[in-house]
Amino acid sequence: MSDGTTAYSRTTRTTPTRYKDRATWERETIHAILDSAYICHLGFIADDAPVVLPTIYARVGSRLYIHGSTGSRPLRGAADAGLKVCVTVTQVDALVLTKSAFNHSVNFRSVVAHGVAHQVTDPAELAVALDALVDHTIPGRSGEVRPANAKELAATAVVRLELDEVSAKTRDDGADDDEADLDLPYWAGVVPVSTVHGTPVPADSTTVPLPAHLRDFR
Amino acid sequence: MSDGTTAYSRTTRTTPTRYKDRATWERETIHAILDSAYICHLGFIADDAPVVLPTIYARVGSRLYIHGSTGSRPLRGAADAGLKVCVTVTQVDALVLTKSAFNHSVNFRSVVAHGVAHQVTDPAELAVALDALVDHTIPGRSGEVRPANAKELAATAVVRLELDEVSAKTRDDGADDDEADLDLPYWAGVVPVSTVHGTPVPADSTTVPLPAHLRDFR
Numbered sequence: 001m002s003d004g005t006t007a008y009s010r011t012t013r014t015t016p017t018r019y020k021d022r023a024t025w026e027r028e029t030i031h032a033i034l035d036s037a038y039i040c041h042l043g044f045i046a047d048d049a050p051v052v053l054p055t056i057y058a059r060v061g062s063r064l065y066i067h068g069s070t071g072s073r074p075l076r077g078a079a080d081a082g083l084k085v086c087v088t089v090t091q092v093d094a095l096v097l098t099k100s101a102f103n104h105s106v107n108f109r110s111v112v113a114h115g116v117a118h119q120v121t122d123p124a125e126l127a128v129a130l131d132a133l134v135d136h137t138i139p140g141r142s143g144e145v146r147p148a149n150a151k152e153l154a155a156t157a158v159v160r161l162e163l164d165e166v167s168a169k170t171r172d173d174g175a176d177d178d179e180a181d182l183d184l185p186y187w188a189g190v191v192p193v194s195t196v197h198g199t200p201v202p203a204d205s206t207t208v209p210l211p212a213h214l215r216d217f218r
Numbered sequence: 219m220s221d222g223t224t225a226y227s228r229t230t231r232t233t234p235t236r237y238k239d240r241a242t243w244e245r246e247t248i249h250a251i252l253d254s255a256y257i258c259h260l261g262f263i264a265d266d267a268p269v270v271l272p273t274i275y276a277r278v279g280s281r282l283y284i285h286g287s288t289g290s291r292p293l294r295g296a297a298d299a300g301l302k303v304c305v306t307v308t309q310v311d312a313l314v315l316t317k318s319a320f321n322h323s324v325n326f327r328s329v330v331a332h333g334v335a336h337q338v339t340d341p342a343e344l345a346v347a348l349d350a351l352v353d354h355t356i357p358g359r360s361g362e363v364r365p366a367n368a369k370e371l372a373a374t375a376v377v378r379l380e381l382d383e384v385s386a387k388t389r390d391d392g393a394d395d396d397e398a399d400l401d402l403p404y405w406a407g408v409v410p411v412s413t414v415h416g417t418p419v420p421a422d423s424t425t426v427p428l429p430a431h432l433r434d435f436r
Contacts, residue, residue: 047231049304
């Protein structure tokens, strides 16, 4: 499985101790989950304590670019030695309701990536990363905006994380009640959960019709 | 503002260095955001590296109960000295599209709570926490399921975090383009984002009609 082409390498901390069958290291699955979302939760250590901040990200091959302008000093310090991070992406697909309180669950897809992030400082790479951040959120968008100028690029904090120690966990199943509970007169089943993008609302300054990249957007 | 009744106390790490006007320490705002979601991202330190895991949580007063059965050894170790954590909850409300790539943004509501989490070991508190976890996700649900028995309570890992060092950040605004970009022939505006719960799908074992707590669910 860990041949370097179809799967990421498997390590102690990417191997769960429970629900092992929900874990995978397959590149295809991991990339598909990463591409289905655009918000990640970025964890790092500051003053010997954990910090978790939401931000946007993009995947380019086996590399993540993470928007780092979150105002966090340690994050901006990733320019030098790099910063140990954990990047987690979670999509919830359903609430799973069982006849017992205990067996309730959630159908989900998540990716957890560990590694050392480095601040992107090269202007050419920054330009690629900024386009990727825009297009990962809304495919095709970067071609229909004014690109960042040199001053804006310099003001954009982006960190790079090479995907290496990364795994996915998924649950996609129905209610899993204990045999003894099956006849209880309660409602069991699943409630689907999805993220919906509504009708785009133009700003007053907008004089053009809705472009194709927004008409087709999810 | 930090009088202990209407706002949580403000510390260095809950005071952002950028976009200060987006931050608040108001209890009412923080509690409302926490009550609008049920998935958090829990950060802690394991082997000198950050770990971020998605899990469900519930708020009871100014206390969070966090489902800790994530298979993580350090988390289960919170029984003794406690575990430094950062709990982050994020709701995305809209993508904000501007005429420049640089000014793109996201409307969101997030809460970041820092502190030391302790494993809940008292059976009575565990029962309260488990009900709260079920009801925080689906209000009214805990009354229409089989409650956890002693064996299940013993197998449920829940950690408790007292809300103290906690802040919210929100953005709720339109496209904020530079004056010089306003006449560019690109589309600017907002794309609403929401989480939708679909029609509940009963399991084969379900013989009762859809209960009120699911008919009314979001």
